[in-house]
Amino acid sequence: MSASLDSTLDPMEEIRFRKKHGAMWVDIQKDTHFSFDELEQIMVIFFKIQKRDEKSPGTDLISRGHFRDVLHNGLGMTDAYMMERVMVALDRGTSPFVTMATFAKAMSLYLRGDLDERISYAFTCYDLLSEGYLRRETMYQLMKKSLAKSSRDDDVEEAVKELVDIMLKRMDPDLDGVINFNDFRESVMKTPSLLESLGYCLPERPAVFAFLATWCPKWGSM
Incomplete structure (x- = not known):
């Protein structure tokens, strides 16, 4: 010491x-x-x-x-x-x-x-309603906040909808319309770049x- x-x-x-x-x-x-x-x-x-x-x-x-x-x-x-x-x-x-x-x-x-720690932390950041899963509406809200900084208002709506559809296809393997923690974790483990796909929460x-x-x-x- x-x-x-x-x-x-x-x-x-x-x-x-x-x-x-x-x-x-x-x-x-x-x-x-x-x-x-x-x-x-x-x-x-x-x-x-x-x-x-x-x-x-x-x-x-x-x-x-x-x-x-x-x-x-x-x-x-x-x-x-x-x-x-x-x-x-x-x-x-x-x-x-x-x-x-x-x-x-x-x-x-x-x-x-x-x-693993970062995945758990990021998921908690994104789980706005503390439900244990991410709804389409939650993902839309998070992505809209992110894109609104760099895009015009009239461009954001359609772009966010398309991105949410893409994210659900990639991270919702059971096609139940929501991303639970296991869905999120498995997706990030396969593709680490998805970790902050819904907003920058890490340095x-x-x-x-x-x-x-x-x-x-x-x-x-x-």
Whole structure:
């Protein structure tokens, strides 16, 4: 373990931070792809955010707004509509705050998550009504939001309908008119490019590499 987590933090402040939360991190680490040392560095990012977060009621919480800033500015996730779905997928609660555990698990997913984790997460983002399957209407709404940014209004309607028909043909093997989780998973396993076919809910690889180079430069030597 390094003597100091971050040179910009006051040494005594850092010691208090590690002493207060170290035991909690042992449990959190089990649900991530991080080593304990790596998780400590992730928690330093959390701590820096919390220090600037005037709305946070304590050192184990940050506001959702500040968490969205990390996703937007740090990981290039700029789709405002999809960000609402991302928050539901990461934390199904209604609290306006994000816990250390949620932050760590989100960073683990975005920086180290395997395909199975990403599939489950993406499906939850797309399942607008929490029904366990994607209806034609749900797919239409998601695709319309995505295409509306780059197309004229009068072009969107027909294009979305055609895309939804194509997606159903590719991802609905039992032809029941909906895509359940197994349909979605099997389709993505065969064709990984379908993972974000209904909206961008994950950071692109260049953004992940840039984030790691900026915030976790020591990881390559660990």
